[in-house]
Amino acid sequence: MRNGTGLIIGVDLGGTKIHAAAVDENGTVLASERAKTLAEEGASAVIARIASVITAVTRTLGCTNTDIQAVCVGVPGGIDDATGVVDKAPNLGWQNVPLARLLGEALGGARVFLENDVRVAVLGEHAYGVGRGTRGMIGIFVGTGIGGGVIVHGKLQLGARGAAGEVGHVILDPKGPRCPCGKRGCAEAFASRTSMERDVLAYVARGKKSKIPKLLKKEGREHLTSSVVAKALDAGDKVMTKVFDRALRYVGILVANLVNVLDPEVVVIGGGLAERLGEKMVAPIREVAYKDFLLQRDREHVLILPTALKDSAAPMGAAFVARRRLTGQHTVGGELPASA
Amino acid sequence: MRNGTGLIIGVDLGGTKIHAAAVDENGTVLASERAKTLAEEGASAVIARIASVITAVTRTLGCTNTDIQAVCVGVPGGIDDATGVVDKAPNLGWQNVPLARLLGEALGGARVFLENDVRVAVLGEHAYGVGRGTRGMIGIFVGTGIGGGVIVHGKLQLGARGAAGEVGHVILDPKGPRCPCGKRGCAEAFASRTSMERDVLAYVARGKKSKIPKLLKKEGREHLTSSVVAKALDAGDKVMTKVFDRALRYVGILVANLVNVLDPEVVVIGGGLAERLGEKMVAPIREVAYKDFLLQRDREHVLILPTALKDSAAPMGAAFVARRRLTGQHTVGGELPASA
Numbered sequence: 233m234r235n236g237t238g239l240i241i242g243v244d245l246g247g248t249k250i251h252a253a254a255v256d257e258n259g260t261v262l263a264s265e266r267a268k269t270l271a272e273e274g275a276s277a278v279i280a281r282i283a284s285v286i287t288a289v290t291r292t293l294g295c296t297n298t299d300i301q302a303v304c305v306g307v308p309g310g311i312d313d314a315t316g317v318v319d320k321a322p323n324l325g326w327q328n329v330p331l332a333r334l335l336g337e338a339l340g341g342a343r344v345f346l347e348n349d350v351r352v353a354v355l356g357e358h359a360y361g362v363g364r365g366t367r368g369m370i371g372i373f374v375g376t377g378i379g380g381g382v383i384v385h386g387k388l389q390l391g392a393r394g395a396a397g398e399v400g401h402v403i404l405d406p407k408g409p410r411c412p413c414g415k416r417g418c419a420e421a422f423a424s425r426t427s428m429e430r431d432v433l434a435y436v437a438r439g440k441k442s443k444i445p446k447l448l449k450k451e452g453r454e455h456l457t458s459s460v461v462a463k464a465l466d467a468g469d470k471v472m473t474k475v476f477d478r479a480l481r482y483v484g485i486l487v488a489n490l491v492n493v494l495d496p497e498v499v500v501i502g503g504g505l506a507e508r509l510g511e512k513m514v515a516p517i518r519e520v521a522y523k524d525f526l527l528q529r530d531r532e533h534v535l536i537l538p539t540a541l542k543d544s545a546a547p548m549g550a551a552f553v554a555r556r557r558l559t560g561q562h563t564v565g566g567e568l569p570a571s572a
Numbered sequence: 573m574r575n576g577t578g579l580i581i582g583v584d585l586g587g588t589k590i591h592a593a594a595v596d597e598n599g600t601v602l603a604s605e606r607a608k609t610l611a612e613e614g615a616s617a618v619i620a621r622i623a624s625v626i627t628a629v630t631r632t633l634g635c636t637n638t639d640i641q642a643v644c645v646g647v648p649g650g651i652d653d654a655t656g657v658v659d660k661a662p663n664l665g666w667q668n669v670p671l672a673r674l675l676g677e678a679l680g681g682a683r684v685f686l687e688n689d690v691r692v693a694v695l696g697e698h699a700y701g702v703g704r705g706t707r708g709m710i711g712i713f714v715g716t717g718i719g720g721g722v723i724v725h726g727k728l729q730l731g732a733r734g735a736a737g738e739v740g741h742v743i744l745d746p747k748g749p750r751c752p753c754g755k756r757g758c759a760e761a762f763a764s765r766t767s768m769e770r771d772v773l774a775y776v777a778r779g780k781k782s783k784i785p786k787l788l789k790k791e792g793r794e795h796l797t798s799s800v801v802a803k804a805l806d807a808g809d810k811v812m813t814k815v816f817d818r819a820l821r822y823v824g825i826l827v828a829n830l831v832n833v834l835d836p837e838v839v840v841i842g843g844g845l846a847e848r849l850g851e852k853m854v855a856p857i858r859e860v861a862y863k864d865f866l867l868q869r870d871r872e873h874v875l876i877l878p879t880a881l882k883d884s885a886a887p888m889g890a891a892f893v894a895r896r897r898l899t900g901q902h903t904v905g906g907e908l909p910a911s912a
Binding site: 385390391392397401402407485488490496497527 | 722737
């Protein structure tokens with residue numbers, strides 16, 4: 233047990249990967265472990281796997297699970313932290329899973345909090361990453377969809393119904409492509425990895441040459457991954473470059489729209505692609521926002537930066553949430569009572 | 573003098589109209605007066621006119637200007653409240669006018685605060701109007717441009733550089749018409765009264781029949797006014813109806829975008845057109861937002877309402893600001909230090 237206060241563990245429970253980290257009060261990762269989620273094996277197997285990943289972390293630190301003071305799991309779906317139940321997590325195929333209780337039992341009685349995965353990633357970047365010390369931050373995470381959140385007055389904005397932060401569903405052109413949400417022209421419908429895939433395949437179907445089909449086959453992937461995007465860009469693939477540039481243009485417009493309304497100190501671009509590509513992805517977004525879409529007076533004042541914590545943003549944010557909840561402090565603002 | 577605390581006067585200084593009101597602590601307007609601004613007569617004449625409008629208000633209440641505890645003026649431009657100077661107000665042709673000092677002297681030594689006109693209108697609706705008691709409110713004011721502001725965590729969001737709330741410059745289609753700000757496809761470029769005028773004139777130039785040119789001539793107006801819009805709509809003018817419906821569709825998209833990011837309790841639509849048309853203007857905006865552009869779960873949960881205070885929003889908000897500043901309380905949140 234460290235400092236007599238016990239370990240705080242943050243977990244990112246993703247559709248493909250479980251990532252757990254012990255994080256100290258300064259945001260230093262003391263130890264971390266990863267494993268595949270293998271959601272198809274069912275909730276019990278996944279929960280056992282989360283417990284074993286956490287156990288590996290505590291062992292690395294020469295501790296046992298009885299040294300854990302609290303765990304917070306970032307869940308890809310809707311959660312009820314008061315009851316500790318995952319209401320619905322489509323990527324996992326979960327409904328009404330009492331994750332907090334089951335994981336707590338598997339860890340020998342540890343206290344377990346739940347929070348949404350995008351929220352913990354935004355909170356992680358704000359507490360320990362690019363947004364550290366700011367009062368206003370916008371997080372945009374580009375993945376299979378586009379998620380994010382807004383920090384206002386130093387707190388994550390929840391909103392009247394807990395529905396704030398849907399930056400991926402800001403409409404950037406009402407005649408744009410159909411979004412999975414049913415609307416047309418959302419940021420997500422232009423710029424998510426899924427949308428990039430759609431556009432690449434449309435070019436290929438029209439006979440344009442691209443390395444993408446071969447790369448997907450070689451990597452044994454059905455869908456466009458960050459790794460495949462990066463390799464195609466590196467190889468100078470024209471279709472991928474064109475699709476990528478267009479997607480980033482729309483992310484730039486999204487950034488400008490949010491900055492015009494909220495005037496934050498910093499915008500952080502995260503998600504798998506930004507983790508891998510960093511400045512290569514964010515520089516064009518910044519240029520588009522500065523040059524074409526921000527009001528003159530705001531240009532070059534707001535910082536637009538790639539994630540500093542990369543795939544540790546979520547487990548670090550989850551650890552931050554666990555630490556705050558233990559002391560009864562709110563990590564979120566807005567109208568909903570923060571679960572403490 | 574009322575209640576031994578003195579009168580609090582809020583002033584809306586517009587490009588065409590001065591509107592002053594004495595407002596009590598419950599938001600009741602005790603007396604109000606209006607006059608034309610006649611900005612072309614110069615700053616000194618306008619300031620003398622503001623003083624005489626305020627004097628008329630105090631007289632109506634059986635008081636004199638020595639009974640004034642504080643005045644706040646909502647100014648259509650940039651202000652420095654610390655020095656009491658209007659930095660720049662293009663609609664008035666003002667630059668570096670020490671309004672607080674000059675108006676204070678004209679009133680025999682009254683304390684005068686300054687604030688931006690759109691901000692006081694948003695604060696008025698939040699303190700005493702549609703947003704009363706809410707923690708989250710969005711104000712959208714459709715006039716010659718589109719202004720507004722966002723209330724988050726119960727406070728007006730200022731932002732890192734005081735630039736928050738530019739709802740009129742949210743881009744709704746990057747290939748849209750050019751906006752006065754230089755960008756393309758801002759909400760303002762689709763839906764301001766100026767943009768409606770541009771679209772009506774374009775139809776007329778293409779030979780479409782419309783009553784608008786005749787109405788403008790009859791009312792002696794060079795530009796489309798709220799009154800002319802209302803009359804043309806009442807008369808079933810097809811061009812005006814088409815242009816108006818399209819503009820409201822874009823306001824509906826703007827509402828949805830802001831709600832998806834901020835999840836407020838209420839959205840208030842203000843400005844001259846909304847004051848005059850009320851539900852007739854807001855019902856189509858609400859329908860578009862609910863039906864086509866809000867995420868499913870948010871539909872019919874957020875209230876979208878016309879201004880309750882109409883053209884009293886700004887003077888009432890200004891009075892609210894004066895009252896708060898006297899007691900050192902902040903009316904705004906965000907990163908800038910609120911001038912107290």
